[in-house]
């Protein structure tokens with residue numbers, strides 16, 4: 604299994620590559636890069652929130668508990684005496700950090716529904732919705748956030764599968780196929796619940812029209828040129844083995860003649 608640091612660095616590298624390509628293709632500006640690399644890297648550690656004692660899940664529940672404290676302070680400020688508000692804040696922190704955390708651990712299995720393509724789509728749409736409705740970003744940047752988090756997420760799943768192959772013994776480990784799957788076949792209730800949540804999020808997310816418009820404007824031909832070059836050369840190499848060189852010569856001549 605790939606460890607935390609491997610997931611972090613590979614996701615950061617993949618997100619940086621994707622961000623550089625997006626800048627080059629004029630999809631984003633250089634200023635957008637650091638944030639999107641951060642989002643992609645976050646996506647790269649997100650699937651392991653289902654591992655009870657993993658660093659991402661502890662970090663996530665600390666952040667959630669602090670957000671709960673902030674919300675509690677805002678709601679009760681001015682309504683009660685200060686020591687009571689502090690007590691409410693402390694109880695909120697402990698309830699989320701330890702109570703909800705224990706419940707979450709009980710309900711999730713490592714490499715269950717959180718290690719699936721369905722979860723990647725779920726988190727992408729969740730990120731779009733949070734960016735658009737809570738942080739009030741524009742549609743284009745909200746969708747870019749969603750895309751980058753799912754990019755990091757999928758890189759994580761691929762890496763988990765890659766580490767399932769025992770290269771020295773040339774055999775598959777037991778964990779092969781448990782990371783990159785469409786949904787969790789072993790826990791259909793969790794999969795069904797996540798499908799419902801994904802569909803609900805899809806329903807509320809703003810249509811990605813600005814992103815589609817920007818992507819349509821990209822000159823993809825420039826990026827496909829190297830691929831075509833290798834394809835053509837490989838074909839030429841393959842044909843040169845099958846077709847007598849005299850015929851190839853004729854072909855070239857006729858082509859040249861045609862172009863004149």
Ligand SMILES: [Zn+2]
Pocket residue numbers: 650651718759763782
């Ligand atoms: Zn994992």
